Amino acid sequence: MTEQSLATAVRDLMPRAKADLTDLVAFASVADPRQFPVEECHKAARWVADAFAAEGLTDVRLLDTPDGTQSVYAEFPGPAGAPTVLLYSHYDVQPPLDESGWHSPAFELTERDGRWYGRGAADCKGNVLMHLTALRALRQVDGGYPVGLKVIVEGSEEQGTGGLERYAEAHPELLAADVIVIGDTGNFAPGLPTVTASLRGIAEASISITTLAGNLHSGAFGGAAPDALQALVKVLASLHDENGDCAVAGLTTGQTWQGVQYSEEQFRADAKVLDGVALTGTGTVADRLWARPAVTVLGIDCPPVVGGASSVQSAATARVSLRVPPGTDVKAAQDALVAHLEAAVPLGAHAVVERLGSGSPFSADTSGPAYAAMAEAMRESFGTPMVVSGEGGSIPLCNTLRTLYPEAEIILIGVEDPTTQIHAVNESVDPRELEKMSLTEALFLRNYAAARTA
Template sequence: MPQPLADAVHALMGRARADLADLVAFRSVADPRQYPVEECEKAARWVADAFAAEGLTGVRLLDTPDGTQSVYAELPGPPGAPTVLLYSHYDVQPPLDEAAWQSPAFELTERDGRWYGRGAADCKGNILMHLTALRALRAVDGCYPVGLKIVVEGSEEQGTGGLERYAEAHPELLAADVIVIGDTGNFAAGLPTVTASLRGMTVVEVTVATLAGNLHSGAFGGAAPDALQALVRLLASLHDEQGALTVTGLQADQSWQGVAYPQEQFRADAKVLDGVHLSGTGSIADRLWARPAVTVLGIDAPPVIGATSSVQARAKALVSLRVPPGMEITAAQDALVAHLEAGAPFGARVEVARLGSGEAFRADTSGPAYEAMGAAMLEAFGVPMVASGEGGSIPLCSTLRTLYPEAEIILIGVEEPTTQIHAVNESVDPRELELMALSEALFLRNYAAARRA
């Protein structure tokens, strides 16, 4: 391991923890229905100030078409040096049930050697990965070996496409030789990983209506068509008894050709309860990385507390569809919508609204930047880099691939399986953060040297 750079990163970890605590404290959920927009604005300003303090110039907030702000910064490199774009996002998922958190969701808390808080891994931990790598390079080398561009998105979790639309309107802004997406993580803690594929995603909102208004369940129940019952049956029709998809037009028998995901490891990572069977068929890797998946994200229905004895007139659900590389997102969405519109019980009225979507992504891992990243990760972790898939979606990746077809796009991050992103008690392993920051710093050195050779 290159000791001076490793020592510099290690010495910066106290600062990284303090900065992550500041950043986690912002309730930067990019949905004004849940949290004030000022929380996102304060987070954006914090990020802008942090990169400005590391010598980046041209720091500014980009007002994107979805009404949110992305942070942008840049710094030209030495003559002839390549340009590297570093990406992450400062918006976070809502905390869900805050009472289920073992410590406050928006207060970084150390417990059992991990740092807990919403966004600690996804994706504020990755912002600190970028910052710590840059700080270490400045401390040891006094400068950066490459030209830098930084973009930190403000609405990635909402999938509203603000940064994608902004980039399409300003294609010169994010142009780079290499784009490092800090929004994934290692296949397992301590195993350095690049993410080679992402599923695309689309979201639809389905509303079922059966009555002009709610009715007394004693006077009318048993004959009056219940919209909530109809919705539940409609959603159940999306899968068979094994949990495999049953949507006509969605191929769901593809196979993953790459690193395997042992079933017992998955059960442990996902914290599946004893005796509960997994959904779907095929290998775990097939199900997560090679096949489409439909998930019911939420249902509008009366809560248990305060519910009345009523037959429901209307019910609504939010449904997501993830699709693997090679499956066109619009055609997949069409198939899902057709299934929902055709399958309503009782002849119920069904309305399906199409919300945001993004294409799947597959990386070309054969270029010189990947070679440089592999060498960097081997130095930092002491074990060879592997490539894995990722069941999640980052719609910006496909936009960047279209805008900059010659750029290498590398996906890395601190989000190993036990971080519980998008769930309660999200956390980050500080050792993963340290080694990933070191890997990124080494990569910037390695790639610059390779381009000079």
């Protein structure tokens, strides 16, 4: 069997991948019953389970995780003496946000200008199809799988409720593997094969400020009455210095990134920064995104502009997110954020600061044999060498898996690229990235099996 025949098999499978992704995107599988019926998640889970069962995987089942959602599990024993590879992804998605901002229905896969649009097309249902297409190609070309396989497809990753993490901790034997392939990231640029070796962690807090027993008329009392919203704005402004760098006291902010670099011109284009608007922070873009802490105000509870009364505000609340780089303890970072918020409250104002969720940063060891096999697979698939990048987001499961299986290599790949607009309106996937990454994964499984059994 040749690599070209495997590439041909993947290419021929792309119409099926599109049809399957169309079916999967149609499920509004937002793991929040306040927004969408839980049945949408149940139907998506059953679809995923049936799809992997159809590819010969056994012991396919739905796991009821402690947060009330379902994860799909499947396995394949593999040849005698072969290593075991765990393939991960998730079928739950972000809510569509402003549906009027979509150029086509959020839960209807739509082809436009060579891309496939729909919520979850990239994050992360596209990665489910990457796994499926790789396995289908191997079955067609090689007649089976060269390694033992385990598959876990999570149902609540976007909600951060930790259901799969707690299930894995309670059943540590279930996901044990020699290599864990996390299908939830993507390439640094379209056509540039990338492994993600660094993830920032996350620590969140809320701050509520109260200054008055109730709102007051701004004409009669404004100028002397302490305004809670104004006090909150001062606190939030203190989180950044004059350059826009994180100013949370006690955090190190001068770290540098040694991997692939991100030009300011490319970042401005990828992030769709408006003309004339300067980027925030100092250092390289890669330093700011992957190596240093970043603090963001996620929301403020205050009166809207339309309908707001002429009042001095008696209370205001904000939710703050701190991204924590590898090398920084997430608990210490959350402690520093809480202490900073408390210290910045204007004298006399009543403030309550609460810790919200947190997840540790992750850094992978890229020196093992699985990474060598992945590098070769990416070179064969894309025709260019693999690069190593970071990711500013968080995947808390990675640290759970590293704790449970310290000897396993963990590799993060996927079909996303900077133009996919995950977590935003008009999310899309480039089918060429899906094709190349499916081929990459099939080649990797073959390469890794050969390296381990040589």
